[in-house]
Amino acid sequence: MNYYDPTETDWFNESPTTLLGRIRAADVIGMGGAGYPAAEKIEKGSKNAPCTIIANGVESDPGVSADQTLLNQRLLDVITGLRIVGHIAHTKQLHLVVTSSDLVKKVSRLNFTEIKVHLIRPTFQNGEERELIKLILQQQVEPSTYPTDFGIIVFNVHTLFAILEAVRGKKLSQRIMTVLGEDRWVKFEEAIHSVADTDQSLRTGCYETGHVAINGQQTVPTMNAISADTVDSALPCIKCGWCTSACPLTLPVELYQSEFERNQLSETTRSSLYSCNECGACVTVCPSHIHLVDTIRQLRTNLVGEELHLKRAAEARERYEARVKRLENQSSRETANRVERMHKTHDWS
């Protein structure tokens, strides 16, 4: 190294097993939202060498800038985390994906030759790992497979920061979150309403894709934002169809809303509803402020409940039919027995 790096530990002298052990001991999980155990992801990916490591700094959640702030404040830490993962997976294929040209300039000044920096637009779904892999590596990861099956390990930049802390022997106790529009370091296991210092209804994550926070709910590592649950009263659906046009998976969102209101689900809805990944594009464009992701979530709950009812009804029907058969056999057997007894006790010769 020909520069002074204040975050350097001598991780490059430690064995991959030791480093993995520290990551596991610190319970590092994916902080991009899904919370997958980081050590396991590295292990799975390493089995399919040669590996590629991608640091995901795209953050396409609307209104959330937690990852951007981390990259501005702790760029070197994130890069060190990336290099540590590369060291464990025995690879020099390291990629960092960002959405600001300033960051690209900063990274190039640091002169890490093995890290390829990519600048992409933070449009919807670009931050989703399979879309990202398609953009960066021109590789399609099919829905039934995972990136680690191909040796591709994607980590959110916050996760890489947590990995560095784990290697230093520390378990992360805080992260950056966008709280009502403002980026702050927030500790874990604190009540969301006291972090945001408000009584109003809040959502974890951004408004479009987030879940309403219940009273007493606490902050966790996978939470990247705390947003206002805008209670603009929703206006009636005007069937403009903008939601369907906005959906990156071309799902018939307007149909879902209409069937939700009439409580009558068609075959189209039943089969396609499970494909929705709740990205929130439909919510952003709706001119009537209908929270369509909430509608879809409710529809899925109803659908699952309905399937449960149908299953119970099918079981009840089978038991009923079996019982009817049993009674028929029983009565015909009883009649036969009775006739036999009558023949024995009476003298009908």
Added chain:
Amino acid sequence: MTPEILYPLAILGGMALIISTVIVSFDHLLQRQNREPTLVERINDLLPQTQCAQCNYPGCRPYAEAIFQGESLDLCVPGGSRTQHALATLLDRPIGAQLLPDVEPLVARIREPECIGCNLCAEICPVDAIVGAPQFLYTILEDLCTGCELCVPPCPVNCIDLIELDTA
């Protein structure tokens, strides 16, 4: 056993074997699992199978057959609006004169200290969800209970309650 008797016997025996195999396979093929359900079966599948006769038909299957013949869709009380809408979607028919209220699923529960072991509830349960021995304790298997309420009237000590599934 001369050849004149043996050969015809073997041929007839072989034919009997083949024909019986064919008949048995057809029988298996026509079982419910191996063929497409009929429309009446699809209607019956959407009914809650409580066999409670609140629709004035002696069970769910007779009501399903009546619906197939054009009976109104708003008679199934335990099914509620959920069943009504499902049937309307399947048959592309209007839901009927009135929209039924949405029902919470119920299960029956015996207050065990009061049970006298008379067996009357188990005899009448249409899905055999009640187990017990005469003069001993009876209990209702809540996973199997459909909430049809048929066990409540016969109980001589009135010890059966109906409770909501979520709190059960």
